[in-house]
Amino acid sequence: MKLATWNINSLTVRLPQVLDWLQANPVDVLALQELKMTNDKFPADAFAQAGYCAQWFGQKTYNGVALISRTPAEQVVKNIPGFDDDMSRVITATVDGVRVIGAYFPNGQAPGSDKFEYKMEWLKGLRAWVKAELVTHPNLVLMGDYNITFDDSDVWDPEGMRDQIHCTEEERYHLRALIALGLHDSYRLFEQPTKSYSWWDYRDFAFRRNRGLRIDHILVSNALKPLVTSCVIDKQPRTNERPSDHAPVVVEITL
C-alpha cells in the first residue's frame, strides 16, 4: 500500500499536475491540502475518470483538504470533533483497513501573533483527536502539511530561522507530543539525503538553491512502523511549470 501527501496550493490551478502525478505514481491514497475551493467546485469526475474515489472538505479561498483513494473511503470525519473551527483543515477516513488522517496544519504566521495562538490550540485539539482515534484504530497514518520542522536537519538555514515560525520550540513541542502518542516519522525510519526538504519558497530561486524546509510529514502508528518499507520526497513536480511550492511525500507499507 502506498500513501502520499501533497499541498497543491489551489486544486483549480494544479488539477492537471495532480492527475499527471497520479498516473505516474498510482498510489492507493493521496491526501491533498490547500484546495482553495468550495465543495461545489471539487473535480470529483476528473478523479473518477482516473480511477479514484474522493472525499473532500473545501472552503472558499483558503485551506481545504481531500483524500483521494483507489478504494472507497469509509467512516469519513471532517475537521476535529470537539474542536470548534471555521476552517477546513482535517479529513479522516478508513481505507483498506488503515485509518488515514489528512491535515493542513495552521501556518501560525509569527510567534506571539493571534494566528500562532490558534495554531497552538489547534495542535492540542488535533492531539486529542489522534489519541482517541488510536484507541480504536491501531493502524493509523497522520499525514499532511504540518507547517513544523522537527529539528535543524529539516531547515536550510537553522541559525537564520532559529525561533522563527515553523522552527519554534513551542511548535516542535507539539510535534514531539504527537510522536509520544505512539507515532513515528516515516521519513527518518530510513537513511535519507542530507538537506532534504518538502517546501521551497517561490521567491529568490529557493528551489534551485535548495533553500527549503521539511514541513510535510507522514507519521505512522506503532503497529504500522515495522511494515513501512520506504518513504521518499518526490521533488519532480516542483520542477514543473507553475509548480506548487510543496513536493509530495510518499510512504510504502506492506500490509
Add this chain to the structure above:
DNA sequence: ATGCCTCAGCTCCTGAGA
C-alpha cells in the same frame, strides 16, 4: 525591503502563505 513569488477575489490591489 514591513520585499522578493503565487493564488483568490467584492480582482488593476490586498491578504495570506511559509
